[in-house]
Amino acid sequence: MAISQHDDVPVAGLTTGQLARLLGVSPTTLRSWDRRYGFGPAARADGRHRRWSPDDVAMAQEMCRLTATGTPPAEAARTARLRARGSEHGHGPDRSSLEPSAGTDGTPGRAGSGLPLGRVRPECRGLARAAVRLDAEEVRELLRQAVTHHGPAVAWEEVMSPALQAVGRKWQSSGDQYVEVEHLLSWHISAALRHYYPDAARTRRTATGLPVLLSCLPGEQHTLPLDVLTAVLGDEGLTVLMLGGSVPADALITAVRRVASLAVVLWAQTGDTADLGLAGRVAEARWGVRGARTRTPVLLCGPGWHPVTDDAGPPGLTHVTSLRDAVRRLTGLRQAPPSR
Incomplete structure (x- = not known):
């Protein structure tokens, strides 16, 4: 929402921290704009602390609007200052330009970024x-x-x-x-x-026990979901061995046989990379000393598995439907005996 001189800005002005919270940016960004582009309040409270007046706030909001639409920051700062000067000379700011960008449904975007965010934090x-x-x-x-x-x-x-x-x-x-x-x-x-x-593994809990091995299948480059799972498992005190994106089939099987792991998580973003046959080979791979070979549970994660797991697949595979489901199953395996 645009801010005018008669809105929620006190007469004494806002501190940099207060304005940062109002705009949804960090104080560091506001100070950076001031340092790089001379974009900041002139008034100081008690001669020391800088205060953003209602006009300053409107100028900062215009800066945010312009940069959110792709305008380079230096150009956005110049434009915002020019419009602020126009207001000072009685021309008044362009009120419509201070409103957030519209979302895809034609309603004002809540983020002021032109993105269809809806109700979010x-x-x-x-x-x-x-x-x-x-x-x-x-x-x-x-x-x-x-x-x-x-x-x-x-x-x-x-x-x-x-x-x-x-x-x-x-x-x-x-x-x-x-x-x-x-x-x-x-x-x-x-x-x-x-x-x-x-940091989580060092400070929150001491990670103990067998690691969880995470891997993308051959041709799969989407590692971000596994980065999320890694961080959450670290909070739960589990050790993670992350192999990364597009791991070759033979390398994946070799890693499973070399590492005594609590479970193997295989990520597939699309049906093109969801190889049920390879997942079955991973589930059959055994590790340990002769006479006491052990198999590792395999969790299939990602939307790519949906079309290939409708029918019964090889034994030893579990289809996981969400992050919380994966975390629940993996933390539960800490208490379960290994498969022989």
């Missing part, structure tokens, strides 16, 4: 704005805060995933636009989760 709105601006520094900081404050499961389900889905929907409805936004956001989400896992 405020952190998700801020993340969407920063991603559309291609503000990598802000995206990184917001993701760090979300994972630290909410944990990886809630951060993924209520902040990261809704933002990614909104970008994907916007991409589908606008041709090639927003592809770079999706790539930026995906990469930083993966980086945040991968950074979180070792």
Whole structure:
């Protein structure tokens, strides 16, 4: 919603932290704009602390709107200042330009980013704005805060995933636009989760027992869901051995035979990579000393498995339907005896 001089801004003005919360950005971003583009409040309270007046707030909101539509930050800062000067000279700001971008259904976008977010956490709105601006520094900081404050499961389900889905929907409805936004956001989400896992394993609980082996099938490059699962399992005190994307079949079988693992998780994003025959070979692979060979349970994760698991598949395979289902099954295996 646009802010005027008579709205919720106190006469004394807002602090940088208050304005950051109002706009859904971090204080670091506002200070960066001030440092790089001279974009900041002139007034100071008691000669020390800077305060954003109602006009300053409207200018900052215009800056957010412009960068959210793809305008380079330097150009957005110049335009926002020019419009603010027009208001000072009695011309008045363009009120329609201060409104959030419209969503795909024609209603105002709640994130002010032009993305169809719907009802989401405020952190998700801020993340969407920063991603559309291609503000990598802000995206990184917001993701760090979300994972630290909410944990990886809630951060993924209520902040990261809704933002990614909104970008994907916007991409589908606008041709090639927003592809770079999706790539930026995906990469930083993966980086945040991968950074979180070792910290969780060290500080939250002591990881003990056999590791969970995670792998994408040959030709499958979508590793982000396994990064999510890795971080959540770290919170649960499980050790994870992540093989990554597009693991060759022979290498996957060799790893299962070499590693005494609690379970193997195979991810397939599409039916083209969901190889039920290979999954059966993994389920049949045994490890351990002669006379006491052990098989490892195999969990099939991802939407790609839906068309290939409608019929009965090889024994030893379990189709998992959600992140929480996978975590529940894997944590339950800690108490179960190994298969012979």
